[in-house]
Amino acid sequence: MWNAATGEPLGEPLRGHKGLTFAVAFSLDGLRIVSGSHDQTIRLWDATTGQTLGEPLQGHGELVFAVALSPNGSRIASTSPNTIRVWDADTGQQLGEPLQGYEGLAFSVVFSPDGSRIASAPNSMIQMWDAVTGQVLGESLQSHEDSVTGVTYSPDGSCILSGSEDKTVRLWDTATGQPLREPLGGHEGGAHAITLSPDGSRIASGSDDRTIRIWNAATGEPLGEPLKGHENSVDAVIFSPDGSRIVSGSSDAIQIRDAVTGKVLGEPLRGHEGEVKSVAFSPDGLRIASGSSDTTIRLWDVVTGKVLGEPLRGHEREVKSVAFSPDGLRVASGSSDATIRLWDAVTGRPLGGPFRGHEGAVFAVAFSPDNSRVVSCSYDRTVRLWNVVTGQALGELVGTHQGAVFSVAFSPDGSRILSGSADQTIREWDADNSVNANASDQGHVGSTPSALEADRERTPLAIHIPGFDQCTLLWDGWVESSGKRLFWVPPDNRYGLQNPRLLLTMPTMSPFRATKLDFTRFQCGLSWTNVRTDTT
Incomplete structure (x- = not known):
């Protein structure tokens, strides 16, 4: 175990397995660790003392590749070739027979947030099971037919929302990758901007067709008529933190609307000298940040519609994306100049120099829920992680997309990153295992x-x-x-x-x-x- 802040080892190595350890996982409360090994066993450990808890769990006939603890810590799921088994975490007894319908080799297994489902990916195909009955759940995955231009998580992390140049918006089950319903159609142009209301009940989408559409997230039914008013493509849309308002950005202006009636509230926000490429609400809902092709970021008072201070200047080309940190103290921006910049959200002053590393336009930026990291994506086909305080690159998610990456988002718990690309795919990444060119392998005994x-x-x-x-x-x-x-x-x-x-x-x-x-x-x-x- 290691200290996540300092990188220092915590105590002695946990010894007990007689073969290579292929998988480890923490319990949700952080008090226990489960591990799976080449010796065909699973072990439980006290995360504080490093002592083993009980005897090894035996039953697999081959090496154990993946393990997971249920959210309440009562059960363990484990995979080995052609087998997934579920165990009582307290007694070590196997619960029922191995899950049916599993063939192949999977390097991951997860419980759903409520513990009712188990998901794994044998032979690169996502499968999901009822955690009680062991029955297979879900159907085969469908896909977008053109570039994926926007992706985001639902507030509870249970589903993924994507928008595409194919003019549709789609919902996917996060655990399985399966579509939750038929594509939401209606736009006459690409769905460039997508967002979910804070309570997860509504979807808003902005399009090349100059309209905004609101959908019932549960049924997929449109809520009212398309919202019209912009003179050009709607490139940005977002709900206020309380879900009562929608802000949209276009080359003509920024508009604030009543999220229920769709009526425009007050006058459009004007001041940029170019297209508005991105908008973001502050966490308290009192301010809006906007990024424009005029190379500036502006901050606005939501109540009065007035500009707050001078434009934030520093980028050399158009600003593609803006985001507030969850604590509301910083604004991040990504630009066609291939850099990311951080700003003080109150004074508008730049915080340090630009983050450099991308080799093309930065299309999207997002903060981690704990404010410590920024993720960015680019025309150069990469997704990169950055330390907010130092500006140092934390690594690049490699083996990534084969087209420009247009959108990125952190999961609500900060453990995963979602990316959408011109290669027509959406990808989900482990946020804690990016490649770090400066990382040390010191401490490992075998090859990594x-x-x-x-x-x-x-x-x-x-x-x-x-x-x-x-x-x-x-x-x-x-x-x-x-x-x-x-x-x-x-x-x-x-x-x-x-x-x-x-x-x-x-x-x-x-x-x-x-x-x-x-x-x-x-x-x-x-x-x-x-x-x-x-x-x-």
Whole structure:
């Protein structure tokens, strides 16, 4: 265990497994740790003392790849090849038979927030089970038919909202990646801006067709007629923190509306000398930040509609995105000049210098719920994490999209990052496991598997395949182990191969989909006789 702030180890290593440890997870209250190992067992540990709690949980016939504790800490889910098992966390007894309908190898397993469902991803296909009955839940994933221009989480993190150039808005189940209903259609242009009301009951979308539409999030039914008034494409839309108002931004002006009646409240906010590319409410709902093609950010008083202070200047090209920190003290902005900047939300003064690292326009920025990090996405196809205080890059989510990334968002608990791209996919990432070029491997005894990066011309890429040593993916698709060829990988599967941080790709059959390999039953050399077929 490590101190998350200092990086210092906490106490001695937890010893007990007789093989490699493939998975660890904390309980929701942080008091216990569960681990799964190559020795085919699961162990529980006291997170404070490091002592083992009870005997190892035995029952798997092969190595344990993933473990999870239910939200109330009463159950453990674990995966091994072709098997998911559920255990009583107090007694260590297995609860019922292994979950049915599971075939393959999964590197992750999760409980739903209420503990009623279990989700996993064998063979790159998302599956969900009823945690009590073990029955398979859900259907196959559908997809957008054009670039995904906006993504966001619901307030409780249970679903994902996406908007696309295909003129539709879609809702997905976060745990499974399955669509929650048919696409919301009606716009006559791309749905560029999307947002959910704070209570999760309504969806608002802004479009190239110059309108805003409001939808019932539960039924998908439109609420009233499209809201008209803008003279140009609606590029930004957001609900106020109390859900009573909607703010929209276009090249002509910023408008504030009553979220129930749709009526414009007061005069449009005018002052920018270019298109309004992004708008954001402060957490208290009293201020609005706007970013424009005129290279400036402006702060507005919601009640009076007046500009607060002078424009925030510093970017050299148009401002694509603005966001308030959850504590309301900072504003982050992303620009076509490939930089991110932080500003004091009260004085408007810049906080430090620009964050540099992207090689193209920064389309979106978002703060983590604890105010400590900013995530950004860019035309350069990357998603990057930054330390808010120091401005240092915390890493890049590699093996990412194959098109410009237009939208990013943190999950409500800050553990995941969502990204939407021109490659027509939505991806979900583990926010705590990005690549850090300055990270030290000191403290690890064995080798640390490397994640697959995007194809860097003809440079061999290190990948991790259980059961084989020193694996690399060559530029032509061949995988080698210790210098000897193993197999060839089709182009569609190369980018996502063995990237443990890629939690979900929508659609699952995207040309750049996540790919996992299952060699648990692989026979080679003299062991070929194990799979021979007798002929008569």
